[in-house]
Amino acid sequence: MKRKICVVITARPSYSRIKTALTAINNHPELELQLVVAASALLDRYGNAVNNIEKDGFTITAKVFNVLEGENLTAAAKTTGIGILELSTVFNNLNPDIVVTVADRFETMATAISASYMNIPLAHIQGGEVTGNIDEKVRHAITKLADYHFVASKDAHQRVIKLGENPEFVFNTGCPSIDLAYEIQQTPVLDFDPIKKYGGVGGRPDLSQGYWVVMQHPVTTEVGDSRFHIEETLHAMHEINQPVFWFWPNVDAGADGTSTGIRSFRETHQLDNFHFFKNMEPQDFLKLLYSSKGLIGNSSVGIRECAFMGVPVVNIGSRQNSRERGNNVKDVGYSRIEILNSLKEIENSPKPKISTIYGNGDAGEKIAQLLSEIPLVFHKTITF
Amino acid sequence: MKRKICVVITARPSYSRIKTALTAINNHPELELQLVVAASALLDRYGNAVNNIEKDGFTITAKVFNVLEGENLTAAAKTTGIGILELSTVFNNLNPDIVVTVADRFETMATAISASYMNIPLAHIQGGEVTGNIDEKVRHAITKLADYHFVASKDAHQRVIKLGENPEFVFNTGCPSIDLAYEIQQTPVLDFDPIKKYGGVGGRPDLSQGYWVVMQHPVTTEVGDSRFHIEETLHAMHEINQPVFWFWPNVDAGADGTSTGIRSFRETHQLDNFHFFKNMEPQDFLKLLYSSKGLIGNSSVGIRECAFMGVPVVNIGSRQNSRERGNNVKDVGYSRIEILNSLKEIENSPKPKISTIYGNGDAGEKIAQLLSEIPLVFHKTITF
Amino acid sequence: MKRKICVVITARPSYSRIKTALTAINNHPELELQLVVAASALLDRYGNAVNNIEKDGFTITAKVFNVLEGENLTAAAKTTGIGILELSTVFNNLNPDIVVTVADRFETMATAISASYMNIPLAHIQGGEVTGNIDEKVRHAITKLADYHFVASKDAHQRVIKLGENPEFVFNTGCPSIDLAYEIQQTPVLDFDPIKKYGGVGGRPDLSQGYWVVMQHPVTTEVGDSRFHIEETLHAMHEINQPVFWFWPNVDAGADGTSTGIRSFRETHQLDNFHFFKNMEPQDFLKLLYSSKGLIGNSSVGIRECAFMGVPVVNIGSRQNSRERGNNVKDVGYSRIEILNSLKEIENSPKPKISTIYGNGDAGEKIAQLLSEIPLVFHKTITF
Amino acid sequence: MKRKICVVITARPSYSRIKTALTAINNHPELELQLVVAASALLDRYGNAVNNIEKDGFTITAKVFNVLEGENLTAAAKTTGIGILELSTVFNNLNPDIVVTVADRFETMATAISASYMNIPLAHIQGGEVTGNIDEKVRHAITKLADYHFVASKDAHQRVIKLGENPEFVFNTGCPSIDLAYEIQQTPVLDFDPIKKYGGVGGRPDLSQGYWVVMQHPVTTEVGDSRFHIEETLHAMHEINQPVFWFWPNVDAGADGTSTGIRSFRETHQLDNFHFFKNMEPQDFLKLLYSSKGLIGNSSVGIRECAFMGVPVVNIGSRQNSRERGNNVKDVGYSRIEILNSLKEIENSPKPKISTIYGNGDAGEKIAQLLSEIPLVFHKTITF
The missing domain is CATH 3.40.50.2000 (Glycogen Phosphorylase B;)
Structure with missing residues (x-):
């Protein structure tokens, strides 16, 4: 049996x-x-x-x-x-x-x-x-x-x-998430048009010069702050003025602060370079990351899959606090300046080495x- | 504030x-x-x-x-x-x-x-x-x-x-349970008639030669066995043929096995020496224990308050497994013979020393x- | 399909x-x-x-x-x-x-x-x-x-x-309950020993002179009264001093009052003529009723199946209030005297006629x- | 007390x-x-x-x-x-x-x-x-x-x-909802700017020639149809090409069909004349209705408050089925043509008389x- x-x-x-x-x-x-x-x-x-x-x-x-x-x-x-x-x-x-x-x-x-x-x-x-x-x-x-x-x-x-x-x-x-990254590793081509395949809302940025990916979740012990946190990241990404694929947060206490922050920013700023997705199939998401300039936010994907794929990560705030990292991760606070500086540093550095810690x-x-x-x-x- | x-x-x-x-x-x-x-x-x-x-x-x-x-x-x-x-x-x-x-x-x-x-x-x-x-x-x-x-x-x-x-x-x-035992320690007299004060069901045994107290709960990882376990203890207490105050078990998965075992044993055996209580106020329960010959079962009271009060305990089975013990505790399996032997050993030993481990x-x-x-x-x- | x-x-x-x-x-x-x-x-x-x-x-x-x-x-x-x-x-x-x-x-x-x-x-x-x-x-x-x-x-x-x-x-x-009564009607013999088959607790009354059946549930709008109600019935049945098969109540708000009343009465009265059952298979229960002197309580079985089988019923209190009745039903209040009088009346009357209202x-x-x-x-x- | x-x-x-x-x-x-x-x-x-x-x-x-x-x-x-x-x-x-x-x-x-x-x-x-x-x-x-x-x-x-x-x-x-309408009746002026006060999303239509209000909820027994229903209404309002204040639906099984229908229509059509609100304080909502050309949808407000205020209503589908109506209500099916025809009829008719049926x-x-x-x-x- x-x-x-x-x-x-x-x-x-x-x-x-x-x-x-x-x-x-x-x-x-x-x-x-x-x-x-x-x-x-x-x-x-x-x-x-x-x-x-x-x-x-x-x-x-x-x-x-x-x-x-x-x-x-x-x-x-x-x-x-x-x-x-x-x-x-x-x-x-x-x-x-x-x-x-x-x-x-x-x-x-x-x-x-x-x-x-x-x-x-x-x-x-x-x-x-x-x-x-x-x-x-x-x-x-x-x-x-x-x-x-x-x-x-x-x-x-x-x-x-x-x-x-x-x-x-x-x-x-x-x-097991590394297993997926391993598969991507074998044929790491962005073989689909993300907007065509996944819809979403926002601009249709020109990807020829590269793009960033953002995924930032609210942090449950700092509920009241989630709106402020997301706004800082929004400002940073707005300022660098390059294509961004932005993913909506998880259902967590505080998601409303994050979501409201994003919605309100969209109403008051010109965001032609931003495109927002609700979700993506895991493999496609990894392909998108693999071909990106880097991941910004606090997702554990940055710590884990990105380490194995050698994708640079700006890791914001306390959410991934003491998780083991590869050398692909730059830890920053919530401020737009710190985030912006890290983005620039990534642009001026070689791609990080692959790590098998996970x-x-x-x-x-x-x-x-x-x-x-x-x-x-x-x-x-x-x-x- | x-x-x-x-x-x-x-x-x-x-x-x-x-x-x-x-x-x-x-x-x-x-x-x-x-x-x-x-x-x-x-x-x-x-x-x-x-x-x-x-x-x-x-x-x-x-x-x-x-x-x-x-x-x-x-x-x-x-x-x-x-x-x-x-x-x-x-x-x-x-x-x-x-x-x-x-x-x-x-x-x-x-x-x-x-x-x-x-x-x-x-x-x-x-x-x-x-x-x-x-x-x-x-x-x-x-x-x-x-x-x-x-x-x-x-x-x-x-x-x-x-x-x-x-x-x-x-x-x-x-x-904090030791705090209560400490109070009892000051005036350790059984200053109430348990049956009169708490009712319960069963015989009205003659306490002049001393009595035992039983409190045995079902063990949740051995649900099916709870009826067998309680019957062994019932047999042991029946055999020694001395007064017993018996307390009903907690609401736990398995309590039905224990309760059914007790009820059924009562129907088929002459239990004039047994009296059954549902519960007792904590201080009264400690007074009852203090003046008893010993506690039989698997209650943590045996490990804790009884250590402080120097009351002998026959601790049955795995429930209190590796909790620290004073020298008042005898650990036994579920069999009626082991239990009976421990009761006799207690009768032939001096009262245990007081311990402040708890x-x-x-x-x-x-x-x-x-x-x-x-x-x-x-x-x-x-x-x- | x-x-x-x-x-x-x-x-x-x-x-x-x-x-x-x-x-x-x-x-x-x-x-x-x-x-x-x-x-x-x-x-x-x-x-x-x-x-x-x-x-x-x-x-x-x-x-x-x-x-x-x-x-x-x-x-x-x-x-x-x-x-x-x-x-x-x-x-x-x-x-x-x-x-x-x-x-x-x-x-x-x-x-x-x-x-x-x-x-x-x-x-x-x-x-x-x-x-x-x-x-x-x-x-x-x-x-x-x-x-x-x-x-x-x-x-x-x-x-x-x-x-x-x-x-x-x-x-x-x-x-559909009448369907069962219809089957019983065909071969209405008490072809089993209730106590032997269903256990229960209490005396083993001599059935040769006939017996009564009691089934009385608490009434949810009169919760506080359920203990008093059951005690009146207990007194009536105790007084008439004939064999009684008594069934425990349903799980309803107030069942504790009823159960406690029964338990406490048992401790304080000699009830050799009473035997208590938790439950019985429906057909057996109908057979038991069919051969009984009558049903006492407030169960709808009295109104329904008993009408079809022609079994006399003392229906107590408000629970079956305005349900249609056959002429087998005597409605009484909660008092022991009313109940007792109805029992006597039943003993002195012919068996009621069968009714197909249900x-x-x-x-x-x-x-x-x-x-x-x-x-x-x-x-x-x-x-x- | x-x-x-x-x-x-x-x-x-x-x-x-x-x-x-x-x-x-x-x-x-x-x-x-x-x-x-x-x-x-x-x-x-x-x-x-x-x-x-x-x-x-x-x-x-x-x-x-x-x-x-x-x-x-x-x-x-x-x-x-x-x-x-x-x-x-x-x-x-x-x-x-x-x-x-x-x-x-x-x-x-x-x-x-x-x-x-x-x-x-x-x-x-x-x-x-x-x-x-x-x-x-x-x-x-x-x-x-x-x-x-x-x-x-x-x-x-x-x-x-x-x-x-x-x-x-x-x-x-x-x-009691008529009590509010009664108050509005006393001073029936639209004394606030709805978009300024309530935000919402969409265009900022010119109200000088009047406007319509839409509130259409999914109907729970026709869950699968809710998207189709809302689309018909959207088409009708799009075609008449006049200012519309549109209110999001309640949380009901099926709201997702309605919401998705609205969102998707917005992505594919030019809706400069539409403005969407989540909600409004009751009095303000009544004022908005009072000054409107009419209410479209299936809200009971159309049947009730609008009767008392003499506001024309295009009542769509089965939701208000057999509720008593004043003569302010035109009942239609879900098709855009029916809706559109009623809108035109309202434009060519005098304001309905006030009714106190509610x-x-x-x-x-x-x-x-x-x-x-x-x-x-x-x-x-x-x-x-």
């Missing part, structure tokens, strides 16, 4: 971070994939990851609507509560052998609690990293609930073990193989 | 474990107590702790009904989800400066998630201990969500720091003072 | 009231039964109807745990809220052509709201009756949400039409046939 | 429909207002009614976030379920003497269920009307749950009584007075 592996995807970025593992599970002769799509991954205004998932040929076993409107911190907590109510029923029906939860967004806690409370062995992808903000609390709390840890770097591997987890069940598989491109395969072999356990004791 | 300290009590045993801290908060000139009573602490069949709380003169700020019936693992998860929904609203209305959560029962996770997701500084009482079972996962996960840690022993103090918490915010206050009797005062002084923070980064 | 008929059963009594319809749906060549068991029908302390359902050979499509503990009015409301959350997901997955909801217990509203809000045609069994109390509000509100009405009497038929429903979709099928015994067949034929609609306008 | 009147507002239009009653309750010496704001009334993208409420000087007693994202029918059901969970807690804390629910949006059912299940007397504003679609089911179901009925027309008054309600508790107060302008006062006098009851029996 095949092991039933239930993977819960709750947001667009989590999908790219797990995609190659999903494929590998699907292809593995001893595994059966149960794919649950939930939360903002189902919602139009956050990029409707579910469409990409279906287009990529995955069968969705269950959909869970649990995002409570409000985009404040109370709603984030309640979204997690509803997630537990719903996922418990789903797990009860699907009866999986292992549940897999990805990364550290607030609502992933619902997956972790439902599985661990129901005595279902829980695997956590991408524990052990350090970032600051609420993600930091969520990530390590999930580590303490999880039975297996598939981490993305040596550093993370050590940290999870230091957290008292049994080293036997902590595996440095690398990050994996070699075979993480998905490794994870599937481990899921087929590891003993099924849901009982653990701290090692110290 | 006084700091608003919101303490959430979700079960009868948590109340005794925090009671002296509640009093100290109430009496502290710079603190205002917001007392939330939730989950099984409100329910008749789990001892209705809320009655004791009101009788003790505390004002209850809000009541939260969130226990989903079913007494299976799915219901435990859902109870936690409903708890998050409800407590988020409560916290949003009360707007506390600090939220306090007690110990490690599954539903305390709801308090921890609501507070930490809403950026309210979270204090955790009794982190850092080791027990095994789901409590183990819950306890350490809450440590990773909490901002302040009021632990009960040196061992726990070290463990929380090892978990990557900032040592500045980890305090070995001792356990505090000196001033934990409540220490906690209140710390809550009035510690800087308000809700942002943290792992120390390694 | 078969029509998918999703029937939601939320309580023990609803099961007997729909059972023959379930069988007929299962046997119908053009129908597929989707059976959802929810709320107290899943819970041990309310008779675990789910066990009977499975023993009767029905396949359960989904189980929904939604009873919030508390047994107060707030918990009843919240149970309904959780029911909506859960059933919406269930309906979304099962995608039924018609949803069937039974009778008027508070939590059946969850079925009605989920189905009607999701544009799924909704059939209501047993609308149009009059009883008083919250059931009254619930029943008629469900009528206004439902698209088809399968009512149990002429009186109910007229009332639903008066409520503005399209007469085309109001059908007097009779009550059907002829073919309701299940009629309902299944209608479900296979009626046009699928979920849009309606009031007729006046 | 003052009677505590708890009014629950769940959407922007409900606020204007109850506003003068809120003022009258606030001013009444024997009443205390408990104002609960919930659901889309709290959300930015549906006009944030809560801001208007606060600006108007009302104190908000509790806020309830319960809108589940998804904008499909399942989410509408779940939003109602969450509403029940939350409102039950709110009512339990506020302990009101009477709860007031307004009109017939799907989520108002949550107010009705929580109040009636908790035995709190429930008043319903605007029952008894006829419209078709899910509102129709919701409205009459709430009538069957409510204890008092404050209806807006003679027709509605008769219908509620026909539904079996006690005539003693059915009151034709008129609609009240005289003193509804708020009447409601407050009744709330202070009616006996407190929560128990009722159908009258037939």
